[in-house]
Amino acid sequence: MAPRKRATIREVxxxxxxxxxxxxxxxRGMQVSEETMLRVRQAAAELGYEADPIARxxxxxxxxxxxxxxxxxxxxxxQSLAVGIGRSLREKDRYALILDAAGDPxxxxxxxxxxxxxxxxxxxxxxxxxxxRFWADLTDSLPVVAIGDALRNGQTAAEVVFDNRxxxxxxLEFLREKGHRRVAVLTxxxxxxxxxxxxxxxxxEAERLGLDIEVQTARQGLADSAGVxxxxxxxxxxxxxxxxxxxxxxxxxxxAAAELGLSVPGDVAVxxxxxxxxxxxxxxxxxxxxxxxxxxxxxxLVVAASDGKTRxxxxxxxxxxxxxxxxxxxx
Amino acid sequence: MAPRKRATIREVxxxxxxxxxxxxxxxRGMQVSEETMLRVRQAAAELGYEADPIARxxxxxxxxxxxxxxxxxxxxxxQSLAVGIGRSLREKDRYALILDAAGDPxxxxxxxxxxxxxxxxxxxxxxxxxxxRFWADLTDSLPVVAIGDALRNGQTAAEVVFDNRxxxxxxLEFLREKGHRRVAVLTxxxxxxxxxxxxxxxxxEAERLGLDIEVQTARQGLADSAGVxxxxxxxxxxxxxxxxxxxxxxxxxxxAAAELGLSVPGDVAVxxxxxxxxxxxxxxxxxxxxxxxxxxxxxxLVVAASDGKTRxxxxxxxxxxxxxxxxxxxx
DNA sequence: GCGTTTCACTGAAACGGATCAGTGAATCGC
DNA sequence: GCGATTCACTGATCCGTTTCAGTGAAACGC
Numbered sequence: 001m002a003p004r005k006r007a008t009i010r011e012v013x014x015x016x017x018x019x020x021x022x023x024x025x026x027x028r029g030m031q032v033s034e035e036t037m038l039r040v041r042q043a044a045a046e047l048g049y050e051a052d053p054i055a056r057x058x059x060x061x062x063x064x065x066x067x068x069x070x071x072x073x074x075x076x077x078x079q080s081l082a083v084g085i086g087r088s089l090r091e092k093d094r095y096a097l098i099l100d101a102a103g104d105p106x107x108x109x110x111x112x113x114x115x116x117x118x119x120x121x122x123x124x125x126x127x128x129x130x131x132x133r134f135w136a137d138l139t140d141s142l143p144v145v146a147i148g149d150a151l152r153n154g155q156t157a158a159e160v161v162f163d164n165r166x167x168x169x170x171x172l173e174f175l176r177e178k179g180h181r182r183v184a185v186l187t188x189x190x191x192x193x194x195x196x197x198x199x200x201x202x203x204x205e206a207e208r209l210g211l212d213i214e215v216q217t218a219r220q221g222l223a224d225s226a227g228v229x230x231x232x233x234x235x236x237x238x239x240x241x242x243x244x245x246x247x248x249x250x251x252x253x254x255x256a257a258a259e260l261g262l263s264v265p266g267d268v269a270v271x272x273x274x275x276x277x278x279x280x281x282x283x284x285x286x287x288x289x290x291x292x293x294x295x296x297x298x299x300x301l302v303v304a305a306s307d308g309k310t311r312x313x314x315x316x317x318x319x320x321x322x323x324x325x326x327x328x329x330x331x
Numbered sequence: 332m333a334p335r336k337r338a339t340i341r342e343v344x345x346x347x348x349x350x351x352x353x354x355x356x357x358x359r360g361m362q363v364s365e366e367t368m369l370r371v372r373q374a375a376a377e378l379g380y381e382a383d384p385i386a387r388x389x390x391x392x393x394x395x396x397x398x399x400x401x402x403x404x405x406x407x408x409x410q411s412l413a414v415g416i417g418r419s420l421r422e423k424d425r426y427a428l429i430l431d432a433a434g435d436p437x438x439x440x441x442x443x444x445x446x447x448x449x450x451x452x453x454x455x456x457x458x459x460x461x462x463x464r465f466w467a468d469l470t471d472s473l474p475v476v477a478i479g480d481a482l483r484n485g486q487t488a489a490e491v492v493f494d495n496r497x498x499x500x501x502x503l504e505f506l507r508e509k510g511h512r513r514v515a516v517l518t519x520x521x522x523x524x525x526x527x528x529x530x531x532x533x534x535x536e537a538e539r540l541g542l543d544i545e546v547q548t549a550r551q552g553l554a555d556s557a558g559v560x561x562x563x564x565x566x567x568x569x570x571x572x573x574x575x576x577x578x579x580x581x582x583x584x585x586x587a588a589a590e591l592g593l594s595v596p597g598d599v600a601v602x603x604x605x606x607x608x609x610x611x612x613x614x615x616x617x618x619x620x621x622x623x624x625x626x627x628x629x630x631x632l633v634v635a636a637s638d639g640k641t642r643x644x645x646x647x648x649x650x651x652x653x654x655x656x657x658x659x660x661x662x
Numbered sequence: 663g664c665g666t667t668t669c670a671c672t673g674a675a676a677c678g679g680a681t682c683a684g685t686g687a688a689t690c691g692c
Numbered sequence: 693g694c695g696a697t698t699c700a701c702t703g704a705t706c707c708g709t710t711t712c713a714g715t716g717a718a719a720c721g722c
Contacts, residue, residue, distance in 0.1 A: 008708060019672045024710060033670060050448050054388045055708035058677050063385065073414045076407070076609075083404045087431055090442075095449070098429055100418055111421075118426070119385050222608050254612050277553050278407075278609050281585050339678055350702045355680060364700060386678035389707050 007047040015043045027051065057119065065095045066302055067115035067123040069108065071148070072188060073100040074221035075248045077274040077291075078126065081147075084295035085124060092303050094121070103188055103219060105129035112138055122306035124298050127151060143305035145298055149198075150314070157305035158313045160297045164198035167287045167319035169205050171243055171271050174285070174321060176209045179330035180241040180269060184232050185215045186225060186253070187245040198245070214239065218249055225252025226259070233260055233268060240330050241269035247276040250284055250326075269327040283325035289317055338380040346374045358382065388450065396426045397633055398446035398454040400439065402479070403519060404431040405552035406579045408605040408622075409457065412478075415626035416455060423634050425452070434519055434550060436460040443469055453637035455629050458482060474636035476629050480529075481645070488636035489644045491628045495529035498618045498650035500536050502574055502602050505616070505652060507540045510661035511572040511600060515563050516546045517556060517584070518576040529576070545570065549580055556583025557590070564591055564599060571661050572600035578607040581615055581657075600658040614656035620648055 013020040016039055026032045026040035043049075057063040066089055070078050086096040097120060101108035108128045112135075115123060122143045127135070130149040138144055139154030146159045175183055183206070189199050199215070206213040216232065218225040225248070232238060233256055244250035250272035257264050264270050272279055272286030279286050297315050304311065344351040347370055357363045357371035374380075388394040397420055401409050417427040428451060432439035439459045443466075446454060453474045458466070461480040469475055470485030477490045506514055514537070520530050530546070537544040547563065549556040556579070563569060564587055575581035581603035588595050595601050603610055603617030610617050628646050635642065 006708095009710095010708080020709080021673075021711080022671055025671085028710095031670070036670080052450070052708055053448060054385060054394065054450050055677090056710075057385045058383075058389050058679090059708075059710040061677080061710095073417075076410075079407075079410045079414060083410060083431065086404075086429060087433070090430070095428060095430075097426060098417060099421070099426075100414065102418070117381050117384060119383075222612075251609065251612060258612070278582065281553075281582060281589070281613065337678095340680095341678080351679080352681080352703080353701055356701085359680095362700070367700080383678055386707095387680075389709090390678075390680040392680095392707080 006052070007044075007049040009049070009051070012040065012044050012047055012049050015047060016040055061119070062121055062306075063119050064093070065097050065118070065120045066306065067112075067118070067120035067125075068096050068098045069112055069115060069123065069125040070098065070100050071108075071126040071128045072103040072220040074102070074219060075188070075246050075274075076251075076278065077247055077276045078220075080276065080291060081126070081295065084291060085299060088295050088299040089303075092299065094303065094306075101128050103128055105132060108132070109134050116141055122157070122302040124302050125151075143302065143310070145302040145305065147294065147298055157310060158301035158315070160294055160301070160315045160317065162289060162317045163319060165201050167273065167289075168198060168201050170319055170321050171273065171287055172202070172205050172209055172211060174323075175241050175243065175269065175271060175327065176211060178241075178269065178327055180239075180327075181210070182212045182239040183214075183241045183243055184239040185213055185243045185245070186218050186228060186249045187215060188220050188249065189217055189245075202243075212239075218252065220246060220248050222248065222252045222255055225249040226255040227252075229253040229256035230260065233257060233262060238268065241271065241327065243271045243273075245273050247272040247274045247279050247284060247286055250286070251278070251282070254282060254284075265326050265328040269330070271327055275322055279322070280324070285324045285327045286322050288320040288322045290320075293317070337383070338375075338378040340380070340382070343371065343375050343378060343380050346378060347371055392450075393452055393637075394450050395424065396428050396449070396451045397637065398449070398451035398456075399427050399429045400443055400446060400454065400456040401429065401431050402439075402457040402459045403434040403551040405433070405550065406519070406577050406605075407582075407609065408578055408607045409551075411607065411622060412457070412626065415622060416630060419626050419630040420634075423630065425634060425637075432459050434459055436463060439463070440465050447472055453488070453633040455633050456482075474633065474641070476633040476636065478625065478629055488641060489632035489646070491625055491632070491646045491648065493620060493648045494650060496532050498604065498620075499529060499532050501650055501652050502604065502618055503533070503536050503540055503542060505654075506572050506574065506600065506602060506658065507542060509572075509600070509658055511570075511658075512541070513543045513570040514545075514572045514574055515570040516544055516574045516576070517549050517559060517580050518546060519551050519580065520548055520576075533574075543570075549583065551577060551579050553579065553583045553586055556580040557586040558583075560584040560587035561591065564588060564593060569599065572602065572658065574602045574604075576604050578603040578605045578610050578615060578617055581617070582609070582613070585613060585615075596657050596659040600661070602658055606653055610653070611655070616655045616658045617653050619651040619653045621651075624648070 009020045009023050013023045023040050026037045082098050089096045099111045105128050124145045126147045131152045135151045136154035143157035146156050150159045150161050216228050218228040242253050250270050253270050272284045275286045275288035340351045340354050344354045354371050357368045413429050420427045430442045436459050455476045457478045462483045466482045467485035474488035477487050481490045481492050549559040573584050581601050584601050603615045606617045606619035
């Protein structure tokens, strides 16, 4: 481990007989003659010079890093989203600093503020608690793009929101249509943010459709949701259908059903939300969002905003029902 | 977006009547009196002072960031690994900079060098091409922990290697035992690194066991592996079993089988590798690695190495066969 | 031909901490 | 009671860039 000394801009300056400032300009293609630019580039190449990102960040105030604060990376769909965003940012020469709030609003706050202190050029966030007050502080000091829910405080640079009202309506109407009346709803929402628009809408729609629903919360990921589902499914008067607010939670229901010797959809219908690639294999009927479109939009918007091109936008994603075998007509 | 000016160390110095140097020491709990330390901390809190990570990095040469270079994040198991490592690093107050080589050795090289230029304090890498020469450059300039395969060039700080020989033997012997003779092997290995130890071992073991094998490569992820599998499965004389070098690839086989109207394990046996949580649901027989143990070990080792505690270690992970329904006795 | 622009470049001051070589006072040994 | 240590702290320098305010020379307008 010999931290092989790197060449600095001064050495390049010395080699070319120019000032460090000139080299700095030349390497970024600003206000120098064609000839010096070539000369500088060549000298830099010979010396193996690469600008130090840290020093550059300190001087210019820009790090080239975009923070990505995920709601809960236990959720497979959010993992796909993170992977996609990471890859897409790389293509635009930005690094993604990916953090996981793990469904915890307090943690979300801590991480968001740390990200700001890390001087990221922009932030993409899939908020756990869109109503939290600290968002205003963040949007004040850096461009924020929200995915999923819009933030209720602060001025985001852009939003890629999901039309969860349509998604929920679509799912519940589908269950209703298939004859299901008693439905258990599993949501990843934490008790501290009971007013998430989607959850409110579930209750309203259930009422409108005459559904008898029961809402339970579960962490993302198989293990926890399987536990919650297991409790519900082992009751004598178990509901005929389960509506899960993410495919990962639905997978937990499959697991619980298997352990209890129940079949899907024979003994219980399961409806997911998100459409993770694995859902096709499992035959999970679910609500699909255009993952690629979301990734592209979020990245485009955050990069534009971090470059100061502040075309404030709100992109609404429409859902799409993927009908598969996990929900069958009742009776 | 008003970049609200942050307090600097000089302002804290002014407020306490001390020199910036004293404040710097005090905040890090070095060589100052108990009393000044308290006074400084209080002043810092009042001013809302937080040390700027960028400036600190420039001066100290340490960024607090650990690079994580994944082999291919299309693989769900590697996604789990990345999520786990990211979370575990956060607990130790380090940030993970997660990059995806996408199975491409050239890309791996580029990203690895960029990570070094980004001045990460350490690097965890799951190498695509463990024999590449550039690794030596990297291990020379920063502590590297390899996961999976050991690097053949350079001096890594530590290694968490998988005993792939045992894993492969275990899988192939299991298939043999169940009466399978003709086996298709799907590996994510690229043609440019044909000498990966695991692949070599597959061939040797197949020979020893008298298996008739055919090795095909596929990208990680459902889509591509499904294509490759589809070709194999639609042949009249298709093999009786498929051994996939990752569960994600196995999922692609399930997909292909479903599309061709073939049943698993009725028409074709499928064997996975890794044991992703979803495999339990699908009943995929697979080779399990202790994900949590790997995560903990890798993080512990890279953090220790980046702190200069250079206890060079090699941890070997033993596999574990998870027998489920996807492989049944032939005939 | 003289003032004004433009051009290509320079010098110095940031950026915000960490660190090193002191420095004066208090403490210690004996 | 005097030199040697330790202690708590300071001033200056450094880390490697970017950027601002020039500067001298050439080009330009008329």
